[in-house]
Amino acid sequence: MRIPKEILWLFLIFFIQQLPLVSDWGIDLPLIFVVLIGIRSHGPQAAGWGFVSGAIQDLLSSGGIGINTIAKTFVGLGASLLRMHIYRERILTQAFLIMGLSIFHEIFSYLLMRCDGEAPRAEDALGICARSVLFTTLVGLVVCVFVVRFRRRRFDPATA
DSSP states (O other): OOOOHHHHHHHHHOOHHHHHHHHHHHHOOOHHHHHHHHHHHHHHHHHHHHHHHHHHHHHHHHHOOOOHHHHHHHHHHHHHHHHHHHHOOOOHHHHHHHHHHHHHHHHHHHHHHHTTTTOOOOOHHHHHHHHHHHHHHHHHHHHHHHHHHHHHHHHHHGGO
């Protein structure tokens, strides 16, 4: 039985996500995974990976399926829809998509928390969201450099 490589990547991402250096800075590696999978797949598959990664993240953090599951499902759908309109195999385009969808994820999560009554004060949430978006985008930029170079080398060795 062959295990799909995406599942192995997801386990590695969640192992790295649990490290104090990554989690203390607010880096959201599962979000980067969902965006990069979403821009290379169709809507239902991207939403499925978003649902799975969000559910795992919720189960590891709070014990129940909730905000991350919903937000990452919509991020996967958004990445898949944006792929049809603006996606190109470029590092800055992918980093821009990670930044935009990270902002969407943070705003959507905050609004869901507001509806549930668990949201922190707006000024506290703004600082947390800004730090998370900044560091997730920077790490996503580094990841995109490796992903684009690997894909170029794999699919078109003449341009590598």
